[in-house]
Structures are given as C-alpha cells and as structure tokens.
Amino acid sequence: MNFLVIDDEPLALEDLGEALRTSAPDCKLSMFTLPSKALAHAKEHATDVAFIDIELGSTNGLTLAKELKNINLDMHIIFVTSHAHYAVDAFKLHATGYLLKPATAQDIRRELTFLYGKTDDSTKKIRVQTFGGFDIFVDGKPLSFGRSRAKELLAYLIDRRGLSVTNNEACAILWENADNSASTKSYFRTIVTSLRNTLKEAGVEQILIKRFNSLAIDPSQIDCDLYRFLEGDPYAINSYRHDYMSCYSWTEFSIGALEDI
Numbered sequence: 001m002n003f004l005v006i007d008d009e010p011l012a013l014e015d016l017g018e019a020l021r022t023s024a025p026d027c028k029l030s031m032f033t034l035p036s037k038a039l040a041h042a043k044e045h046a047t048d049v050a051f052i053d054i055e056l057g058s059t060n061g062l063t064l065a066k067e068l069k070n071i072n073l074d075m076h077i078i079f080v081t082s083h084a085h086y087a088v089d090a091f092k093l094h095a096t097g098y099l100l101k102p103a104t105a106q107d108i109r110r111e112l113t114f115l116y117g118k119t120d121d122s123t124k125k126i127r128v129q130t131f132g133g134f135d136i137f138v139d140g141k142p143l144s145f146g147r148s149r150a151k152e153l154l155a156y157l158i159d160r161r162g163l164s165v166t167n168n169e170a171c172a173i174l175w176e177n178a179d180n181s182a183s184t185k186s187y188f189r190t191i192v193t194s195l196r197n198t199l200k201e202a203g204v205e206q207i208l209i210k211r212f213n214s215l216a217i218d219p220s221q222i223d224c225d226l227y228r229f230l231e232g233d234p235y236a237i238n239s240y241r242h243d244y245m246s247c248y249s250w251t252e253f254s255i256g257a258l259e260d261i
Helices: 010-023 035-044 061-071 084-092 105-116 148-160 167-174 182-201 225-230 234-239 249-259
Strands: 002-006 028-032 049-053 076-081 097-100 126-129 135-138 208-211 214-217 222-224
Touching: 002 010, 002 035, 002 061, 010 028, 010 049, 010 105, 028 035, 035 061, 049 061, 061 076, 097 105, 126 225, 148 167, 148 182, 148 214, 148 249, 167 182, 167 214, 182 208, 222 225, 225 234
Parallel strands: 002 028, 002 049, 049 076, 076 097, 126 222
Antiparallel strands: 126 135, 208 214
16 A cells, blocks of 8 residues: 655654554555645655645645545545644545544554455445445346336435435426326326336335335435445545436535535
8 A cells, every 4th residue: 555644744754654654564655744745746656545734834734635636536535633623624525534643553553444345234235326326236236227217216215315205205306397297196106116116126125115105215224325425434435526426416405415514
C-alpha cells in the first residue's frame, strides 16, 4: 500500500510515520511538510491512503483533501489532528477516517480495517447497489426484472428505507403527473404483481411488506451501500461518487440529503 503523509510539523510527521511503519510494515511512505509537494507527488504516483493534518500553516488540510480527491477519487483520506471539533467538516468530505494526535499504531490499525477486506454480513444474501445506478443481487447474481417499472418501484422502496409508501404516492413517483384513473390503478397493480413474482422466483419475497394500500421493504434483510453509507461504513463512504441512483430523476431530494452529510 502507498501512503501519503502530510504534516507541517517535522517532529509530528516523523512520529506519525513511525506509527504507520509499526501498524503497516509493508506500506510505502511518502512524507511531506509542504502541501504543494504532496500534491505534485500525488499527480505522479499512485496513492492508496493520504494521512493529512488539518492545520497546515497557511493551508487548510480540508482544502488539501479536496484537491487530492480531485486527482484520485479512489484515494482514502484519514485526517490526523489535535482538534476534535473538525470531525464534522472532515466527514462532510466523506473522509475514511479521523485520528486524534498523538495517533498510536493501534489507532491506525483500527482506521485501516477497510484495507483488509469488506466486512459483509454473511447472513444477508440480498445485496443492493444504489451508487452508480441501481441493481439488486441475490446470492451474488443480479436480479432480472420483467418490467422496468417494477425495478424502479423497488428502487424507490429501497430509497424510503422501510417507510411505507401509499399506492397513490408510488404512482406519482413512477408516472409524473399521473391521474388517479382506474387504468392507472390497474397498471400499478400489474407492476406490483410483477415485482412480487420476481422476488418470489428469487426466493426473497420476504423483503417486500405489503399492506392495504401501501408498500414497504424490510431494510434488515438487505445489505445496501446506501444504508452502509448512512451508518458511516468506510467502504460505502469512499465508493460514493455523487451518483446515487443516477438512473432515476426522483432521487434529487435524497441526493441533496447525502451531499449535506
């Protein structure tokens, strides 16, 4: 792993470097006191993780993190600082981690758990991807939908995170400016039946909760990148590319909420 380390205090930089060598002895360290040199290095060399002091003299570490992310979206950012009050701003940048000085090797190992493999919940055979589009996988295989509207309905229920949606609300989402006519209601029932059949054939019909005039999903049955993101999971945070369910226009409100986190 290639680590980039930036701290404008030479002694603090060396202390952090020593802790990193102890916690990850196979890592390659590139250490800088000047943000400009760190940026130049990042443009020319692959970097897996950047450890950044937030207070860098005339430069703010949060600003530096944005510039590094512009160079490489896949770069993990871990802030190292003496000031806990920066945590909110740090995680607004979707930082992978946040360490308070002095950072010990144990602290660093805890923050680097994302490097050792994704911690899936093996009890959940249903995985939902919402970043970069929308897809659902059952036992690792993508689910095939007979009707695109059935897939979109499920996407909307995933977005609602367990909250019930009335039939009229769902119709308004699926068909903008839809009337409340008998034909619309009949078509919606067809969509719901198609969705239920698709889930039943895959053996996962239990995720759909159907009550009189409303639908919901059971979030506890699903391993979803959105849910992991909201729980602060480092993998989900770093995989977010401002592309939540980009195939559906009704996600505008949800995207705004994600951007504010």
